[in-house]
Amino acid sequence: MRRGAVPNERSFIVKYRSSEWFESDNAELAFQHRSAMRAMGHNPDTFLGKPIIGIFNAWNDFNSCNYPHKELVEFVKRGVLLAGGYPIELHTISTPSDFMKPSDLPYRNLLSMDIEESIRSQPIDGVVLLCECDKTAPAQLMGAASCNLPALQLAAGHRSSGSFRGKEVNYGTDLWKYTDDYKAGLLTDEEWQELEKSISCGLGGCPVMGTASTMKSMSEMLGMMLPGTSSIPADDARRKTAAEATGFRIVEMVKENLTPSRFMTEEAFGNAIKLLAAIGGSTNAAIHLTAIAGRLNIRIPIERYARVAEGVPLLVNLQPSGRYSMDEFFRAGGLSRVIRELLPHLDGDCLAATGLTVAQTYGQDRKDWPAETEVIATLEAPLKENAGLAVLKGNLAPQGAVIKKSAVSPHLFRHRGQAVVFEDYADMLSRIDSEELEVDESSVLVLKHCGPVAMGMPEWGSIPIPAKLLKQGVRDMVRISDGRMSGTSYGAVVLHVSPESAVGGPLSIVRNGDWIELDIEASTISLHVSDEEIAERLAVWSRPPLRHKRGYLRMFADHSLQAPEGCDLDFLRPDSDEEAVFVPPIVGRG
Structure with missing residues (x-):
């Protein structure tokens, strides 16, 4: 059976990992842990014998991209409860790209460590990861890969486009274009101030095919996000439905023992690289996919990004490679339609988050898709050839x-x-x-x-x-x-x-x-x-002195791999399949 395949008869877990804490043969430890749960209002009668689902939330008051999760988390919890699981919300550091200086990339690795160690050390059976902003999504996948417990991501969704001088404007690509116009003297100071007020008109990720939209697409292609959910707008009610469905599905995945290594296989990363070319995705994905794969001891040489994507055309007409925004993309059929069109280039036997194959999940046209669209092209009439x-x-x-x-x-x-x-x-x-x-x-x-x-x-x-x-x-x-x-x-x-x-x-x-x-x-x-x-x-030539003398950024400078290896910390990446195995804690007195 190929790596990642699911047997016809699914085997269900009899004993959950969390039972080591709450139903231990050591009566003193079980007493201590159940008592600690009672202090938080969690009655053992309501969670014993059920999978504990850790919901990792990364919103804060600086992070407009992830802020919708402040509300969406409640719908995830509802889905977990409806499926017979027990939800526990946990908070991690966040990576608001607009504010983290000089770079948010080092904190991707720190966030992945936050997630990995929180999962490792606590009574968690399955994980829902609430993502959106550029580094949150890959960081969560890195941490989930290292732990290899059942996990799903839920995106917050993209924000609405704004309007400036009667034209739609999108935070990100249009900002750079208008900045050039301002420097060239084509915008007045008054118009520049008007643009500031109108270009970012809501909560959620950038409404173009930037890094946030790219990494959500990669997550869905890798089977780590429910089909059709990566491109739903933040302000669409279907985002709440997706949150509930994600909570419900993760409980099923725990019972089916569907772990990240079953989805994120070498073949699945090949599919992701092809999709990256088809959507005109961010260059940052080359760093992030390499880092995620590295946590599973899967190596992606930099040449593979060109070799695997050879012959894959550009199918998505979105900024910055094209014209439209994520709203038009969603209305045109979103990522599901792109994957459906790209299937001849993909390994259809890889798994989607449903537990079915990619071919089974994305192989059918849908009646709610428009017959023709300028936003998503076909393989027969692509926007550009060899666009990776x-x-x-x-x-x-x-x-x-x-x-x-x-x-x-x-x-x-x-x-x-x-x-x-x-x-x-x-x-x-x-x-x-x-x-x-x-x-x-x-x-x-x-x-x-x-x-x-x-x-x-x-x-x-x-x-x-x-x-x-x-x-x-x-x-x-x-x-x-x-x-x-x-x-x-x-x-x-x-x-x-x-x-x-x-x-x-x-x-x-x-x-x-x-x-x-x-x-x-x-x-x-x-x-x-x-x-x-x-x-x-x-x-x-003489090497310049390190800018940071202490703290986490000194650690990053001392241990960061170079870009072709994903800029992960060298000690977080296993050198063998044996090293990639999740090491559980010894459950004893804290």
């Missing part, structure tokens, strides 16, 4: 870099230009809009020292177009860095250059005026400097 991530290698990125082909201006697919180098983010901010900056539209903007070790890999890679070029009408240039960019961003932006500059990668020795060549079709990024000259420059 391009993986670039060369003497500038020996371990690889990525670029999102679907968001690149066609005239920059092959480009040669001279480098305009910024040594770090502060240097870039101080000079990018200077009239004295020696730059033209053929230049290649290079930003160093924003990788995982240097700065926690913030979303600084989408280097702003210099103001004087914006005024000339330039809206895209080749930009290169060892950082990330927002999934809502666009342009000819080369990201995740590895090894990063802070550890002595070739990016560290690029100088102003060096010629750099990008060839996306050939999958190369080249520094036109001789090997001898590169060696000489590296010989006199």
Whole structure:
């Protein structure tokens, strides 16, 4: 039987993990634990003999993306109770991308540890993970993979689009476009203030195919989110129905012993990579999928993102790769319709969250889908051919870099230009809009020292177009860095250059005026400097001091893997299937 397959006759658990706490043969321990539950108002008569479902909530008053879970959690609890389980709500740290500086990526790993250790150490039989914002979704999947107890995710949903000067505007992609217009003098200060009030019109994730929407889609494709639930808007009543259904289903999954390793198989990650290309998803997914898979001892070499997605076209016409927003996507049939269309490219034997196969779950058209739509294309008439991530290698990125082909201006697919180098983010901010900056539209903007070790890999890679070029009408240039960019961003932006500059990668020795060549079709990024000259420059290069001297960010800098390995902490990733096995606690006196 293939890994992940479910036998025809499902075997049900007789004894739940939580019974080690509450029904222990050690009468003193059972007394202590049941008494502690009574103190919280949990009568043992109501939960003994039932699966305890831990509902991990990650909302806080800074996190507008996850805030709907403050209400949705009650519907999850109702679903758990209706299915015969017992819900316990727990809170974790949150990762509000708008506010966490300089980068929220390190806290993805910390959140995954929060979840893993909370599950490991407490009487939990199954898990519901309430996600939405960029790093919450992958962090939860990483923690769930490490624990390998039955788990499901529920998204908060995307926020509504806004309206500005009579046009729909979406937080994320439109923000970057209007920022360029403002710098170019095309928006007045009064209009800029009006945009601030109108662009973010509700709670939930960005209403475009940014990182939040991408990772929700990845979760559903991996079988970790109920079919059809990843693209429901935050303000749609069907989001509450999805919450109740998620609570109900997790109880069934506990009884069926359906764990994350049964869903998130190597074949399932292949499906996710193909879906990533079809939806024009975020470059950040390459880091997150690699990190999630790594927790299960599944390795995804960076080249696989290009190789597996070869021949997969762009099917989704959403910003930033296309025109529309998540609301139109949902009305057009959402992710279920995309997966249905993509089935010829997928391994249909992988499992959906229903316990049925992907082919069984997504194989049928639905009557509520419109007959034709401009938002979701067909394989016969796709929006673009071969639209997945391009993986670039060369003497500038020996371990690889990525670029999102679907968001690149066609005239920059092959480009040669001279480098305009910024040594770090502060240097870039101080000079990018200077009239004295020696730059033209053929230049290649290079930003160093924003990788995982240097700065926690913030979303600084989408280097702003210099103001004087914006005024000339330039809206895209080749930009290169060892950082990330927002999934809502666009342009000819080369990201995740590895090894990063802070550890002595070739990016560290690029100088102003060096010629750099990008060839996306050939999958190369080249520094036109001789090997001898590169060696000489590296010989006199000195490693910059670590920015953080203590605390978690020092731990991250000391232990973070590079981008092609998912930027997980090295000690969290197992080196064998044996190391990936969940280690239960010794249940004794606390």
